Amino acid sequence: MQSEHRTTMIRKAQPPGRLKALWQRREVLLALTFRQIRGRFSKPVVGLIWLVLQPVLLALVFSLFFGLLVRVPSNGMPYPAMVFTGVALWSLVQNAATQGANAYESAAPLLRQAPLPRLYPVLAGVFSATLDSLIALVIALLTGLAFGVHPGWPLLAAPGIVLLAMIAAFGLSALLAVLCGLWRDSRQMVPLGLQVLMFASPVIYPLSLVPQDWQRLYALNPFAGIINALRWSLLGAPAPDPVNFSISALSALVLGMTGLWIFLALEGRAADAL
Amino acid sequence: MPCETMAIEAHQVCKRFSLGGGSRPLYHLLGGEARKSRLALDRISFALAPGKALAVMGRNGSGKSTLLKILAGVIDPTSGQAVLRGQVGALLEIGAGAHPDLTGWENIRLAARLLQVPPSRRAIYYERTNAFSELGAKLDEPTRWYSAGQYARLGFAMAAMAPTDVLLIDEALSAGDAPFQLKCFDFFYRAKAQGRAFVMVSHATAVLRDLCDDGLVLNEGKAVYTGPVNEAVAHYDTLVLS
Numbered sequence: 001m002q003s004e005h006r007t008t009m010i011r012k013a014q015p016p017g018r019l020k021a022l023w024q025r026r027e028v029l030l031a032l033t034f035r036q037i038r039g040r041f042s043k044p045v046v047g048l049i050w051l052v053l054q055p056v057l058l059a060l061v062f063s064l065f066f067g068l069l070v071r072v073p074s075n076g077m078p079y080p081a082m083v084f085t086g087v088a089l090w091s092l093v094q095n096a097a098t099q100g101a102n103a104y105e106s107a108a109p110l111l112r113q114a115p116l117p118r119l120y121p122v123l124a125g126v127f128s129a130t131l132d133s134l135i136a137l138v139i140a141l142l143t144g145l146a147f148g149v150h151p152g153w154p155l156l157a158a159p160g161i162v163l164l165a166m167i168a169a170f171g172l173s174a175l176l177a178v179l180c181g182l183w184r185d186s187r188q189m190v191p192l193g194l195q196v197l198m199f200a201s202p203v204i205y206p207l208s209l210v211p212q213d214w215q216r217l218y219a220l221n222p223f224a225g226i227i228n229a230l231r232w233s234l235l236g237a238p239a240p241d242p243v244n245f246s247i248s249a250l251s252a253l254v255l256g257m258t259g260l261w262i263f264l265a266l267e268g269r270a271a272d273a274l
Numbered sequence: 275m276p277c278e279t280m281a282i283e284a285h286q287v288c289k290r291f292s293l294g295g296g297s298r299p300l301y302h303l304l305g306g307e308a309r310k311s312r313l314a315l316d317r318i319s320f321a322l323a324p325g326k327a328l329a330v331m332g333r334n335g336s337g338k339s340t341l342l343k344i345l346a347g348v349i350d351p352t353s354g355q356a357v358l359r360g361q362v363g364a365l366l367e368i369g370a371g372a373h374p375d376l377t378g379w380e381n382i383r384l385a386a387r388l389l390q391v392p393p394s395r396r397a398i399y400y401e402r403t404n405a406f407s408e409l410g411a412k413l414d415e416p417t418r419w420y421s422a423g424q425y426a427r428l429g430f431a432m433a434a435m436a437p438t439d440v441l442l443i444d445e446a447l448s449a450g451d452a453p454f455q456l457k458c459f460d461f462f463y464r465a466k467a468q469g470r471a472f473v474m475v476s477h478a479t480a481v482l483r484d485l486c487d488d489g490l491v492l493n494e495g496k497a498v499y500t501g502p503v504n505e506a507v508a509h510y511d512t513l514v515l516s
Binding site for chain 1: 287291292343344345346347348349350351352353354355356357358359360361362363364365366367372373376380383384385387388389390432433439
């Protein structure tokens with residue numbers, strides 16, 4: 001047959017071999033990402049409305065409650081635009097993490113059909129979450145413009161900042177995937193954990209609200225530096241402190257690498273329940 | 275026959291599960307429960323030539339499905355190894371691979387990528403899968419609206435029509451109606467003549483005797499018989515009756 005040259009070696013795999021397999025089947029990853037996007041929104045127009053409506057409504061509620069009622073300071077930025085940027089980026093983290101936690105279960109039919117890198121469902125979740133987030137970020141940018149904010153050249157840094165967010169979100173997602181694959185009841189804690197992480201990140205408040213003495217420690221949360229930098233990039237907020245941002249950026253890379261490494265080391269054991 | 279031409283070579287494949295099948299509730303761990311494990315497969319070895327079919331028999335819980343999952347790459351062996359030559363496809367349960375949110379057609383297009391159907395052959399693959407499944411306009415609906423039999427037809431057609439060299443099938447024929455089962459038998463004979471290899475798990479020994487050449491009888495994770503299918507069925511029958 002035409003595919004004679006392909007040989008599948010089945011044995012207890014080691015991480016380097018698994019890393020190579022990730023690249024070889026990239027076409028499948030693309031198809032899975034498309035499926036993830038398509039599967040959630042069976043009708044494109046309705047899907048787009050849902051996609052836009054969710055962050056808009058959330059940002060609206062936060063703006064009314066925290067902006068107008070509680071009067072959370074916004075460090076010179078228009079509060080709705082500030083919170084929208086936070087919510088838009090947070091949707092990436094939240095969706096990627098949630099899909100990661102469910103990755104083994106939701107991808108089970110595919111993993112049972114043909115040999116496939118088990119990281120693909122996780123990666124597809126991160127990619128589709130990023131697409132959602134990008135749409136919300138464009139709206140955040142437009143909200144800023146509507147409030148008379150002009151971002152200027154820092155806008156060019158936005159893709160790099162989003163990439164950093166993707167790496168951190170991937171790490172979190174991969175960790176949750178193996179955790180929930182190994183111990184299925186740990187999924188119960190994911191929504192609460194994400195909520196705590198959201199309040200520990202500058203989503204509804206500006207980074208400047210955190211006391212100066214705590215800024216270094218706070219920067220260990222990768223999303224702190226990422227969201228703050230995004231507000232500088234999209235909303236013309238003051239430039240981030242270089243040291244604090246570097247801490248967050250490094251933290252994001254460490255989280256991404258740790259997630260990848262732990263996933264590759266434990267994915268086999270987590271798959272035993274498939 | 276030299277070893278290089280074998281479609282599958284399994285060598286001393288072992289699988290040990292931690293109790294509860296691997297996915298245990300976290301409170302077991304927190305409660306300090308001792309880590310128990312179970313040897314599901316104990317040093318399984320066999321070789322299968324292209325164009326041949328292997329019947330895997332055994333009572334419930336004897337390790338048949340575990341063996342198939344390992345060959346399909348769904349779970350990893352604890353030790354030992356297996357080599358599969360050519361493209362591998364698997365049908366580990368009825369309608370496996372069909373995603374409920376996607377339509378039949380979307381599932382078929384995804385399956386083409388999963389099973390590495392080359393782009394030049396995809397149009398033929400779509401057409402053949404459509405024809406074999408006989409689902410017609412039903413393929414435009416999400417598969418969650420399918421009956422069990424329609425689900426089985428789609429799953430079987432997607433796996434069978436792909437140009438796989440090795441196809442692993444777990445009890446996949448039981449849900450289809452009689453005409454569809456006949457169609458599947460016809461497919462098996464033709465595919466074997468083309469040099470495709472099959473591993474089949476089933477309790478329908480009459481069917482296995484018809485379709486398969488070799489037999490592997492498992493009992494509590496151990497291979498109690500490996501050889502021609504007729505003798506394997508005889509061994510299995512005595513095992514069930516004892």
